[in-house]
Amino acid sequence: MKRELLTGNRAAALGALLARVDYLPAFPITPQTEIIETIGAWIEDGKMDCRMVTMESEHSMITAAGAAAVTGVRVFSATSSQGLLYGTEMLYTVAGWRAPFVLVNVSRGLSAPITLEPDHNDIMAVRDCGFLQVHCATCQEVLDSMIMAYRLAEDEKVRLPVIVNFDGFYLSFTREPVEVPTPDAVDSFLPPFDPGSIRFRANEPLSEGVAVLGGAAYSYFRYEAHLASEQGIEVFEKIAAEFSDCFGRSYGVLETYKSEDAEFTFVMIGSFATKAKDAVDRLRDVGWSIGLVRPRLLRPFPKEAIAKALKNKKGVAVIDQNLAAGLGGVLYTELSSVLYNQKGAPDVLLSFIGGLGGRDITPEDFYQIAAVTRKAVEDGETPPPRLLYSEEELLEVRKLQSVARAARQTRGGGK
């Protein structure tokens, strides 16, 4: 094992290399492109034995990935944002094929307005497609999740595709020290892919993705995939325990940080959770009883672990880096559904929306979130979802608008 300074993208590429991926259907999109460029260079240098094919769209890319996986090779692919949505029809389809492969999504906000910067609306838009979802907060976790994700996808109790998700820019382009396991160690943890009976061979005809008539057959296969996904919890825990034995790093379905004895808790996913940890430390320094819960698995949703981790909390603040228009935060909604009817559910569960399109969530934001949560507990009233936005930000946008207006007036345009 050696330590290297790696970006999240490079850590993902290295994960694919160590997993001995056979096939990479690819399509460039910011901020993911470094992954496929890195692998492309390794293939050309003879460092990696993999076939890479640049497709003409993410829709075709996901189709080819699923088709290759059900033919029996180990497949990797990567995308982001608009690409993930462009391929969404096929995400549902290949999950229905029970095609086990790993797809990286480097999270980025969705158009319109078009942006390159990160938030989680892309990954939340595909939360129900049947892919399992592993969310990373550090570059180390990206590499480790890649290796574990193949075990998870290919496990006979699961046999579903897995998305490894991490934030654009904040992780994709940020270098962090990463412990890189040796190929031998990974080989002994991750055996070659065994496609079992789902594979195309001339002497064993197989029909995949066939039509069904009537709800009984349809429901049967959809339920099967759902139940297989739910088994992903215990399978992940088993794989993570083995991973810990092999590599010394432990991953639960949740990461909890100083939350066991805390009265208040932040809940969020992704790289900004590392900022939340820092805020927890600073708040604890001034006497707060506060912690963090970060779901690592979002599909299957670790319901029991979440209910347990948040039991008897006074106040829980859910910070969503996504916005379900007309509703609020997606993670908040999911948490509410888990906690309702639970004995010892938190007294108040608050929703905060922030970090959209690359917007920072500052230490001050976290302090304010904590203060609002404590006040809600004291008042016994849960305020509506709060959209994090500062006066300075509003001023900044107003300034842009006045520049646009002035420019139009100088050109003699309309109002």
Next chain:
Amino acid sequence: MISAFQRLKDLPSSHILGSGTPMCAGCGGLEALHEIYDIIGEKNVIVNAAGCMTLLSIYPFTPFRGSWLYTAMASAPAGAQGVRDALDILQKKGEIDTAEDLEVLVLTGDGSANGMGLSSTSAAIDRNLDFFYVCYDNEGYGNTGQQYSAATPHAARTATSRGVHGYPGYKKDLFAIWAAHRPEYVATAVGAEPLDLARKIEKAKKMKGPRLIIVLSPCPTGWGYDPQESVEIGRLAVKTGIWPLKEYEDGKVVHTKISRPRLPVEEYLSRQERFQHLFRPQRDEQLLAEIQNRVDAYWQAIEGR
């Protein structure tokens, strides 16, 4: 190359595609698929896009002796890419031998082929994918009740072109679009001309690379005629010159069957409900002449007279 198919009796006498599928009686697409499957055999995986023939494989039944993969409407050629690449990888690694290898055959309707599937087809040809593509062309979105598609001929009445002049557009020249990519092989065919079809499949089967064929698929329900007339309608499409039988190879287009003399287009049009507005309540001489002139102009350019 001398074809093994010189006379009708040379065609396979045993049929390997199962019967009892939910295709309509008299389906010209199924007729062609039977003929193709008999020659191409069962050592393949058929990669399908949304269309009528998606209903050939309904759980847990299939008429195919070989494999099947249903993808979506737009990306069957990309599915073919994934399967082909995976089989190549497995052979290179020595995990399967050639006996376990499969031909990859895309099967889509004209809706997919001319519309949302065109991008993935174009890209598969760009990548020189070793695959076979069969488009059954019933000149409309048949599975949803024959709305017009880019393959619908001028003046045809469809569920979405019910006006007195029918479909205002012109049938997209998919053959020319495919051929412009300079793939290994492109052909048109029709089930009603089984020898011509058999020779084309026989030829393409021996090639590597992108091989694409459009089979005109007379459609009793969509075009409006008695199912028993399907073969006759298919023959008339060729005899009137409306459906030229041709192939593209090595940069050249060759017509494989030229009808002399050509029958008037009316003989084909008048047999179908979708063109009845050209004849009743009174003849639409202008439209009939336009259709005839276009066919004549096509053949004039080919035959030079």
